[in-house]
Amino acid sequence: MGDTKGVWGSDPSDSYDQLADRFRQTFHRIREGSVQRDLNRKLLYEEIGWLKEIGFxxxxxxxxxxxxxxTLPEFFNLLIELAEADSNLPQAMRIHFGFTERILGLPEGEQRDRWLKRLAEGALIGNAQTETGESKVGSYATKLSKSEGHLRLNGVKYYSTGTIYADWIVVGATDEEDEFVTAIVPVTAKGIDIVDDWAGFGQTLTASGTTTFADTPVDKDEVLKRESYPKYGTAFVQMVHLATLAGIARAAARDVSAAVKERRRTFSHAAANTSAEDPQVLQVVGRVHSQAYAAGAIVLKAAQALQRVYDIEATADAEYADKIKDEADIEVAQAQTVVARLTLEAVSSIFDALGASATARAKGLDRYWRNARTITSHNPLIYKERIVGDYTVNGTRPPIGWQTGIANN
Structure with missing residues (x-):
């Protein structure tokens, strides 16, 4: 009897298993400690180290x-597997992978080669983009300025996801010409303070806290202009969230199946003597698995759209490239509205198949909903649905990026 792929569908390529096998033992190690890390807020230094060791x-x-x-479908399928082990990790590495795509899109040359070498050798990238307080939409209070012939960075960032684990930080700033730029600085540079003060109820180990820059020196060769973002960059970072959600749904499906199989207690008005024989309980388990299956399938379908954009990045037909890019953005927006709801319903309904004992903190089943709800709050679903509707009805192009802040009025 040959091997099967289980209930999650076919692999994104014939060579996927060979690639994934390099990482699966580490994923298993990560999964083993996921509940205790969440309960004790034990940051992911060790687990990040494991992933760096195997070149993830x-x-x-x-x-x-x-x-x-x-490929992008292979990449996102691996992120689903990692998120199934611990959903904090793909989010903590989200900007690292987004930055990698940006470097891949740079013209051939010394800067591209320098960064590809660093990334291949294991350098991990964190982020410092979002600002809170009085920050206005469409602007950065963080400034990159020249002082005595040297570039200096000053500002305060929040939601610095993954930065506490990183070797380098990509920082969104405004330069002296009032243009958006990205400054890349090593975490060891002077004037950097990174604090794990993320107070959200989910994704608590992503270290999405505050990073402060005080006259931090910046190498002039480590500044990127906004034009260097890949066409699919906005959709790509959203897809990391969707792959993370699909992984959460799979983990919840696996856990509820195991819990039902082992459960000995039942109710006087149950439909069978054990949960494992109860058709109503089995229906819940089946629905959760189906939702997790659908979430993963949608993510991989959207990943194919991003691969198409990546493959035509260098095309001379700019109008065609823009059309493919817009369609990919809409596919990802459509995926977000559905994957989010599939996952949230799945991780909530697992408790319908279990008794009150399943709510014990020590079991950690609540983390699936907390983590999924946190991720789905990053980019409001109502706006995505409107963007899809506006495109399909009026042909309005989707936005290429977005920021949060106080309205400019």
Whole structure:
């Protein structure tokens, strides 16, 4: 009897298993400690180290540059598997992978080669983009300025997801010409203070806290203009969230199946003597698995759309490239509205198949809903649905990026 792929569908490529097998033992190790880490707020230094040791951060780096050359469908399927082990990790590495795509899209040259080498050797990238307080939409209070012939960075960032684990930080700032730029600084640079003060109820180990820059020196060769973002960059970082949600749904489906199989207690008015024989309980388990299956299938379908954009990035037909890019953005927006709801319903309904004992904190089942709800709050679903409707009805192009802040009126 040959091997099967289980209930999650076919792999994104014939060579996927060979690629994934390199990482699955580490995913299993990560999964083993996930509940205790969540209960004790034990940050992910060790687990990040494991992923660096096996080169996980170099998934998308071409093989000839020292990476694995994973396609986008392969990459996102691996993120689903990692999120199934611990959903904090793909989110903590989200900007790392987004930055990698940006580097892949740079013109051939010293800067691209320098960064591909760093990434292939295991450098991990954190982020410092979002600002709170009086920050206005469409602007950064963080400034990159020149002082005595040297570039200096000053500002305060929040939601610095993954930065506490990183080697380098990509910082969104405004330069002296009032243009958006990205400054890249090592975490060891002077004037940087990173604090784990994320107070959300979910994704508590992503270290999405505050980063402060006080006259932090910036190398002039480590500044990128806004134009260097890939066409699919906005959709890509959203897809990391969707893959994370699909992984959460799978983990919840697996846990509820195991719990029902082992459960000995039942109710006087149950439909069978054990939960494992109860058709109503089995229906709940089946629904959760079906929702997790659908979430994963949708993510991989949307990943194919991003791969199409990546493959035509260098095309001379700009109008066609823009059309493919817009369609991919809409596909990802459509996926977000459905995957979010599938996952939230799945992780909530697992408790319908279990008794009150399932709510014990020590079991950690609540983390699935907390984590999924936190991720789905990043980019409001109502706006995504409107964007899809406006495109399909009026042909309005989707926004290429967005910021949060106080309205400019």
């Amino acid at each position: 951060g170099a998934l998308r780096i071409p093989q000839e540059k020292g990476g694995f050359g994973a």
